[in-house]
Amino acid sequence: MNRPGWLIVAAAALLMGGCASVEPWVKPYERDRLADPIMSFERDPIMASYRRHVFDVREAARGAAGGSGGGCGCN
């Protein structure tokens, strides 16, 4: 592996090592409110998807509009 390649690997390893020491400051049993469906980024996918379509076809902007599938670690 060339020198920049090693540097990237070393940086990634350091970053991961640093991250691993982070303790979850919101414990799983404290996530009841986050798990409430009203907190969802997309509560009803069929309605959200249609609404995105309504705006998408009339606007130039596109992308990063949700539905990325992120969770809240509530379960």
Add this chain to the structure above:
Amino acid sequence: MHAVVAGGLALLTQAVAAQVLPDDRLDLLYHFYDGGGMTIDGPSLLVRRQIGSSVSVSAGYTVDSISGASIDVVTTASPYKEKRTEISAGVDYLRGSTLLGLTYTNSEENDYTANTFGVSVSQEIFGGMTTISMGYIRGFDEVGRSDNPDFSEDIDRHSWRLGLTQVLTRNLIAEVAFETISDEGFLNLPYRQVRFVDPESATGFSWEPEVYPNTRTSNAVALRSRLHLPFRAALQTDYRYYFDSWGIDAHTAEIGYTHGVLDRWTFDVGYRYYRQSGADFFSDLFPFQEAQNFRSRWKEISAFDSHAFRVGVNYEFMAERRGFVERSAVGLSFERIFYDYSDFRDLRADADPGEEPTYSFEANVMQFMLSVWF
């Protein structure tokens, strides 16, 4: 060195909390849009079912029936589509704290076909505090003309997505999303025309076909948050910044409030603001014929802003399991949108070329949904 990397990767993947597959549910939707002289309505169906403990499959079907005539049709008599059908299918595979997804969508109109394939992966880390997600979407579009069956052109689309969701406090969760999309091919709208100043015409202007670049690359970054408030309420704030290689930039900002009442009722209100600049090659009236290489008079890429106000209500009418049905709900939402164009003029008015009033219109969007969880 390899051991360090391997150790780091192991820590990254041994997240404590596990992701879950989406709920098993069946959604039936009726949607209605009325605005700018057009009415679009139709049904939509989405069903999702788990198979075993780690796989979930989904299928969707949507129909848009279009009637009426938009401002472009009124002023240039260009044809418009009468019906669009969309089918979609997806598979999600859950392994520990990793969720893998595959999707396929097909959209058909009498003169346009779009096929889209997507792959995504999301991973929970730090005890479920953080979720990172990545996705790649590949699209193949086929552009036709309803008045010329021999006409066929292609568009190739690539889209890359990156997302990060973060639990910030017991009451606050935020998401950052980035997406870059690149299109290559026939990006023209085959029927559309631009107008140019023509002293020899009785109206003072004439029409010629639009010409678009054959590539477009866009970037969008969004920041979203959900804050839980006392009395089972939630505050939504969303912002997105967009820019592309056609010279358009846009801001989208949204705020929403959700309130749950007596377990069964959920009320929503929201406001959305959108503003975009026009494409470099947009003009309502070009100074002469073939004034520049690329030219467009498509209002969707002109400068405008819009305000949208929405209200919604959900009612869970069956909260206990009966047979195979776990619970059921109905939802109704209404949104009123005001569009106000800066450079696109309304040619129905009797005025000198370039002096017509700018165009604006209002639209009503209604959705009625029936959902069954099973």
